[in-house]
Amino acid sequence: MKTKFFILLLTPLLGFGEPLSVDSEIAHYDGQCITLKGDVIIEHAMGTLCAQSALLQKDVNKTTSIEFPWITLKEHVHLQLKEGGALSCTTLQLDHLKMTSVLTGDPQVVYTDTLGEIYADHAHIDYIKENGSLTATKITLLDNVRLINGSTSALADRVFYDPQEQLVILEGDANRVLFYDAEKQMQLSAKTVHAKKNSIQGFGDVRFIFGPDELEKIKTQFHIQ
C-alpha cells in the first residue's frame, strides 16, 4: 500500500554522500555543539529542509567515525522533496549511533504528496548502514494515525511499516483499525490490519461494516459525505 509514501519520506533523511548546504542567521560552535538559529535552511540533492533552530552534537570521545551523530531540528520543521512530497513536524531528532530518527508533531507529523497524506502524533524510523548508504528497517507511526491514499483511508493507533517486506501493519489500541475504500465501497474494522501491495487482511474480530460511531469517525476524520 503506502510503500511509495514511506520511501519518499525516508530517502532525504537517510541519504549519504551528497554535499549539503546550510544557511542560518546565527551559527555558534563551542567545540561540542553547533547551534543554528533563525531561518535554518538545509539544502540537499534530495530536497530542502527548513527549521527555526538546529542542534548538532559532536561525538567528543570519537567513539564513531561520525563527527556529529546527534542532530535535533526544532520549530516549524518542514522538508520539501525535489521529487514531490512534503513533511512537516515540530521536532526531528536523528541519532546516528542508535540509527534512529524520531519525529514529533504539534499537533501532528504530516506527510503529503501527490498520492496522499499521512498524519501521526509521532514517528520513529530505524535504519541500518549498508554499503555506505542507509536503509530503513522499520517505520513506526504512533497515535492518531491517519492514512489517505487515493480513494482509501485508514485510521489506527499504531502503524508499522517493514520496507523489506513492503508490509504495513495497522494496529488499534483503545480504538479499532478502520479501513475504508470509497471507490470499492469497502469497509473494514479490525484490531489489526495487514496491508500489502494488492492485499488487505484483517485480524481479530473482523467486521466488514462500520458501526454508527465508526462511520461517523471516518466521515469526520476524512471529510467524507
Place this chain on the structure above:
Amino acid sequence: MFKIQLIVLALALGLGIGLLVFPIQQKDFFLYEALTEQSNPDQEAPVCTQQMRENVHKQIWIQDQTPLYFSIQSKNSNLFFFKECSQIEIIEELEDVTCVLQEELFYRFADGTTSLSPQEGAEPWQKTRYLKAEQAHYNYQTHLFVADTVHLWEYQLAGHAPPSTFQGIDPQLEATAQSVEFILNAKELDFTAHKMHAIFYETEGVQL
C-alpha cells in the same frame, strides 16, 4: 595684646586691598581647574594613540586548550591605544586578513576511524580552519576577534604541525558569513557566525 590685634588688622586690611586690586576672575577658575586636573591622575584627559603596521603576522600557541594554534596575517593594521581614567583599551583594526585556527589534534586509522590518544597504526591528523576576511578587529583586553565579510574553510590534514598551505587539499566545509566572532583565550572554542551560508562536502554525520 595690642600688638597682636594691630598685626591681624593690618593683615585683614592688606587682604581686602589685594582683593580689590586683583579680583578673582572666571579665567582664574578655569586655570585652577586645569592645573588641578593635570595634577590629579584619576581625572586624566582621554588619550588615544595610533600605530600603523604593515604585513602583520601574529602566532599564538595555546597549551591544553582549544584552539591549539592561532595565526593572523594582515596586509595593513592600525593599532589603537585608548586610555581614559584608569581604563585602557587596545584594539587592532586589521585589513585583508587571513587566519589559521588549529582546532583539534587526533590520530586516524587507515579505515577512517579516529582516536584522541596515540594508537598503534594511527597517524597524527588535525582539524584546522582557514579564514579570510576583508577586515577584522582584535581587542587585546577581551581577546575578542571579530571579522567582517568572511570566507571560511575547514580541513582535515595529516600531521600535527600547523599547516603553512592548504593548496591541493579538499575542504570538508566551506562557508561565508557576514561576520564571525570568537574569543581567543577561551578554554573552549566559542565561535559565532552571523548570516552564515555553509557547504559540507563530507556529509557523513551531518547528513539530515
